[in-house]
């Protein structure tokens with residue numbers, strides 16, 4: 010693997026990106042794909058990237074989902090070194106189907122473990138046992154693979170320690186295997202891991218429904234790779250694998266289809282000292298931003314302001330988000346020649362909101378819009394600042410020009426569930442963008 014091919018986050022459908030990665034170049038792959046469920050879909054990023062895949066994948070049921078996964082797992086098998094390891098994170102919806110598919114791809118003799126990640130939580134059905142675990146399928150590619158048990162050993166249970174304070178012999182038949190002792194480095198972990206889900210108060214909790222705990226990734230990375238090895242996460246989400254790989258001195262590559270996710274990962278990596286992360290295939294020019302789907306564009310603007318999202322049905326007359334420092338309302342228009350009436354309406358919204366200032370972001374504004382904004386300001390009414398996408402690209406958001414000097418800006422949290430678009434809204438907006446294209 011060439012040097013420029015690690016420390017990279019690709020904003021792509023992983024099927025396309027994996028096909029471009031060299032064969033037998035990766036030491037460890039961990040993947041946490043969107044789970045299969047034909048009744049329930051959790052909006053993670055509130056962008057259309059996920060809905061496009063959602064529509065393709067779920068409509069045909071489990072067989073379609075498994076073949077969607079199979080073509081990707083085949084590519085992952087190709088890029089994995091012969092000494093490499095593969096961990097597929099899933100749950101009860103699809104684990105049996107995915108196990109069968111992975112047995113075919115890797116060979117069932119290369120199946121090593123089904124790790125059960127057990128967590129505590131609330132919410133039970135009165136009709137069955139509480140569902141409290143995920144499944145992680147672990148395969149090696151071939152007969153030799155890395156497995157470092159020492160860094161992940163656990164403390165022995167108190168009862169075991171007590172028992173071993175006394176002489177424990179081991180005589181089987183007429184053979185005496187001598188005195189039994191505990192390993193001073195700790196217990197060899199088994200395949201059931203109890204690790205808390207990312208607690209609401211945790212330092213690294215960003216509020217995304219699928220965010221995995223760093224502790225889970227630490228175990229996998231420490232046991233199944235060595236310092237300097239290359240770790241790949243092809244469904245990287247908010248970047249937990251990459252953060253832990255980086256902290257443990259591994260090289261890493263992430264892939265995610267969502268620009269919102271990739272932006273977040275870049276920032277999260279910066280927080281752990283990975284400052285020269287390369288992003289590939291991110292929208293960075295006006296034409297690319299113009300062709301983003303509406304919610305993705307809205308995410309891009311709000312993230313650019315380091316702002317917060319407004320609840321989606323609050324009757325707040327087009328306040329899409331709020332700026333970082335002053336919580337000034339932001340309205341996002343993915344259009345050209347935004348005119349006087351938009352500014353006029355937004356003035357009313359900002360006034361009702363009790364703020365003295367607001368921002369409208371668009372590709373361009375008419376002269377009438379600038380005149381209206383100037384008139385309102387001159388009359389001592391609210392100040393509406395008209396921000397073009399070109400301004401945002403060149404100088405960053407007005408509210409953040411000074412903030413950019415502050416390196417410790419908080420990471421963008423997930424949208425509150427009330428601020429996440431529904432599946433139907435995302436699908437409708439995806440179609441609308443399709444018509445426009």
Ligand SMILES: C[S@@+](CC[C@H](N)C(=O)[O-])C[C@H]1O[C@@H](n2cnc3c(N)ncnc32)[C@H](O)[C@@H]1O
Nearest residue numbers: 022023041219220221244246247249265266267
């Ligand atoms: C369950 S989340 C991963 C969460 C991650 N383990 C973490 O701790 O943040 C799945 C991710 O896969 C991404 N995704 C879905 N389909 C994809 C595809 N075809 N290619 C790349 N990424 C995809 C989604 O955008 C989402 O971020």
